[in-house]
Amino acid sequence: xxxxxxxxxxxxxxxxxxxxxxxxxxxxxxxxxxxxxxxxxxxxxxxxxxxxxxxxxxxxxxxxxxxxxxxxxxxxxxxxxxxxxxxxxxxxxxxxxxxxxxxxxxxxxxxxxxxxxxxxxxxxxxxxxxxxxxxxxxxxxxxxxxxxxxxxxxxxxxxxxxxxxxxxxxxxxxxxxxxxxxxxxxxxxxxxxxxxxxxxxxxxxxxxxxxxxxxxxxxxxxxxxxxxxxxxxxxxxxxxxxxxxxxxxxxxxxxxxxxxxxxxxxxxxxxxxxxxxxxxxxxxxxxxxxxxxxxxxxxxxxxxxxxxxxxxxxxxxxxxxxxxxxxxxxxxxxxxxxxxxxxxxxxxxxxxxxxxxxxxxxxxxxxxxxxxxxxxxxxxxxxxxxxxxxxxxxxxxxxxxxxxxxxxxxxxxxxxxxxxxxxxxxxxxxxxxxxxxxxxxxxxxxxxxxxxxxxxxxxxxxxxxxxxxxxxxxxxxxxxxxxxxxxxxxxxxxxxxxxxxxxxxxxxxxxxxxxxxxxxxxxxxxxxxxxxxxxxxxxxxxxxxxxxxxxxxxxxxxxxxxxxxxxxxxxxxxxxxxxxxxxxxxxxxxxxxxxxxxxxxxxxxxxxxxxxxxxxxxxxxxxxxxxxxxxxxxxxxxxxxxxxxxxxxxx
Numbered sequence: 041x042x043x044x045x046x047x048x049x050x051x052x053x054x055x056x057x058x059x060x061x062x063x064x065x066x067x068x069x070x071x072x073x074x075x076x077x078x079x080x081x082x083x084x085x086x087x088x089x090x091x092x093x094x095x096x097x098x099x100x101x102x103x104x105x106x107x108x109x110x111x112x113x114x115x116x117x118x119x120x121x122x123x124x125x126x127x128x129x130x131x132x133x134x135x136x137x138x139x140x141x142x143x144x145x146x147x148x149x150x151x152x153x154x155x156x157x158x159x160x161x162x163x164x165x166x167x168x169x170x171x172x173x174x175x176x177x178x179x180x181x182x183x184x185x186x187x188x189x190x191x192x193x194x195x196x197x198x199x200x201x202x203x204x205x206x207x208x209x210x211x212x213x214x215x216x217x218x219x220x221x222x223x224x225x226x227x228x229x230x231x232x233x234x235x236x237x238x239x240x241x242x243x244x245x246x247x248x249x250x251x252x253x254x255x256x257x258x259x260x261x262x263x264x265x266x267x268x269x270x271x272x273x274x275x276x277x278x279x280x281x282x283x284x285x286x287x288x289x290x291x292x293x294x295x296x297x298x299x300x301x302x303x304x305x306x307x308x309x310x311x312x313x314x315x316x317x318x319x320x321x322x323x324x325x326x327x328x329x330x331x332x333x334x335x336x337x338x339x340x341x342x343x344x345x346x347x348x349x350x351x352x353x354x355x356x357x358x359x360x361x362x363x364x365x366x367x368x369x370x371x372x373x374x375x376x377x378x379x380x381x382x383x384x385x386x387x388x389x390x391x392x393x394x395x396x397x398x399x400x401x402x403x404x405x406x407x408x409x410x411x412x413x414x415x416x417x418x419x420x421x422x423x424x425x426x427x428x429x430x431x432x433x434x435x436x437x438x439x440x441x442x443x444x445x446x447x448x449x450x451x452x453x454x455x456x457x458x459x460x461x462x463x464x465x466x467x468x469x470x471x472x473x474x475x476x477x478x479x480x481x482x483x484x485x486x487x488x489x490x491x492x493x494x495x496x497x498x499x500x501x502x503x504x505x506x507x508x509x510x511x512x513x514x515x516x517x518x519x520x521x522x523x524x525x526x527x528x529x530x531x532x533x534x535x536x537x538x539x540x541x542x543x544x545x546x547x548x549x550x551x552x553x554x555x556x557x558x559x560x561x562x563x564x565x566x567x568x569x570x571x572x573x574x575x576x577x578x579x580x581x582x583x584x585x586x587x588x589x590x591x592x593x594x595x596x597x598x599x600x601x602x603x604x605x606x607x608x609x610x611x612x613x614x615x616x617x618x619x620x621x622x623x624x625x626x627x628x629x630x631x632x633x634x635x636x637x638x639x640x641x642x643x644x645x646x647x648x649x650x651x652x653x654x655x656x657x658x659x660x661x662x663x664x665x666x667x668x669x670x671x672x673x674x675x676x677x678x679x680x681x682x683x684x685x686x687x688x689x690x691x
Contacts, residue, residue, distance in 0.1 A: 247264055562607060
């Protein structure tokens with residue numbers, strides 16, 4: 041065996057390591073390969089001199105060599121400012137003068153088999169769904185080296201000419217192709233190209249090129265990595281389109297709700313309903329029927345035609361769908377004229393001229409069953425339209441809000457009390473049963489001024505089977521705060537139906553509010569909990585930390601990762617965290633008004649509320665009783681802000 045000094049005099053990059061992997065000495069060729077001065081290498085672990093992605097492999101090579109096992113592997117030396125070096129490295133043991141055991145790591149000559157250096161890259165590319173190719177500028181050829189078969193199928197042969205590739209690249213992207221194939225030594229970022237496959241369809245490719253030296257004294261070549269992002273791009277466009285539709289929908293909802301809030305007379309209410317109702321729900325016409333003196337007095341937009349032989353009012357006693365919905369407080373959907381005539385054979389009593397044999401009609405009462413009848417509104421549709429359950433539920437909610445507006449208008453208290461009604465309608469009734477969970481929530485608005493606030497909570501099942509929980513606080517204690525709270529809460533519900541991650545829901549909600557140029561902001565915490573495993577994933581938008589109350593009487597405070605409050609900073613990021621909720625633990629979600637008071641800081645309030653909830657759990661109280669105790673305590677301490685608490689326990 042050569043002595044250690046002789047090993048370093050070899051032309052190939054070589055280094056001598058101590059058995060623990062620390063560099064003892066290295067030759068000039070290895071210094072050039074590592075791209076750093078020798079004094080920065082000696083005394084350091086060899087794997088610290090290479091990219092982190094190769095660290096574990098280098099450790100394994102050295103460990104095998106110390107066990108008298110000859111080990112070879114292809115490594116990449118990044119060399120800052122120069123092309124990367126890819127070479128085959130061998131590690132074996134050697135003995136220095138005096139008997140010291142060392143590990144000799146050196147590059148091997150692979151002139152006769154440069155293709156072997158590409159095998160790890162091919163395997164990695166295939167595993168990642170990428171294609172690998174090389175550009176040969178001398179002959180203007182692009183050769184396929186392997187990787188994902190689906191990417192390789194875009195090329196008719198293993199080697200294609202550059203002119204052929206240029207012809208298949210979209211004209212607007214040919215400049216990007218030239219940049220990719222440029223001769224500079226540094227790696228380029230990923231660049232998108234539209235590529236027309238052999239069958240004529242356009243594919244969205246994302247490519248990256250860089251120059252690599254194959255072997256320590258081998259040639260430099262331009263290698264390319266190709267990813268087919270066609271499906272991803274299509275999904276991205278669909279998602280952007282859906283998000284755009286949700287934003288437009290949210291704008292319509294926000295405008296409709298705000299307009300209802302602002303009405304102060306019945307005429308204003310008619311104007312709001314008749315100008316917005318049909319457009320909001322995709323109808324062709326809209327009508328508003330208001331109760332007065334035992335009749336329904338009808339007004340409509342231009343999309344509805346009334347019979348000339350019947351007055352535009354309907355007796356509350358007549359058998360008609362409008363009167364029935366108003367009397368019973370139950371919505372109606374009539375699929376076509378045949379159903380209308382079958383269910384209400386005395387159609388002559390109705391002033392409505394049916395829009396067409398296949399037209400449909402939705403009627404929503406302006407108040408729930410059991411309340412004093414106020415009226416109803418109606419939307420007509422072209423043939424074939426059937427509202428979704430969500431659309432029908434939302435129409436009923438808005439109709440009830442309109443009914444509340446009408447009632448407040450008639451009692452000269454429209455603005456303040458309607459805002460309260462909107463807030464209460466936005467605070468959901470928690471599901472009576474959620475598998476594996478017990479929930480309880482309490483809310484009390486601000487105890488000063490208008491008794492209107494922006495706090496909210498929610499709990500609902502999401503498509504992946506987990507339960508979404510949210511609690512938030514919109515800025516302010518007035519009519520606009522209640523309206524803004526409704527917008528934020530509604531937007532989060534809509535977005536959560538398409539996004540499985542709480543952090544992403546907060547990100548899209550923030551983007552929506554920023555795009556709307558919302559005049560206010562809101563804090564919020566959103567969690568997804570798997571009732572079966574107890575796994576919880578959560579993120580926060582500048583909201584109060586979570587509290588955990590344990591059955592032994594102790595408690596914890598958990599501050600979630602997250603980002604700023606919603607509606608302020610564009611492109612804000614909301615990282616999330618995953619943790620577990622044990623069955624002997626109660627999760628307490630609160631707004632700041634419950635834990636802050638005139639004489640109580642936030643930190644002190646969290647400790648106080650956590651202690652109170654933990655003692656309640658230790659005393660055997662259920663979630664409903666714990667929620668009552670926490671809220672009553674805050675009221676007794678004269679907290680002036682809105683108060684909201686959501687209690688969660690696994691069963």
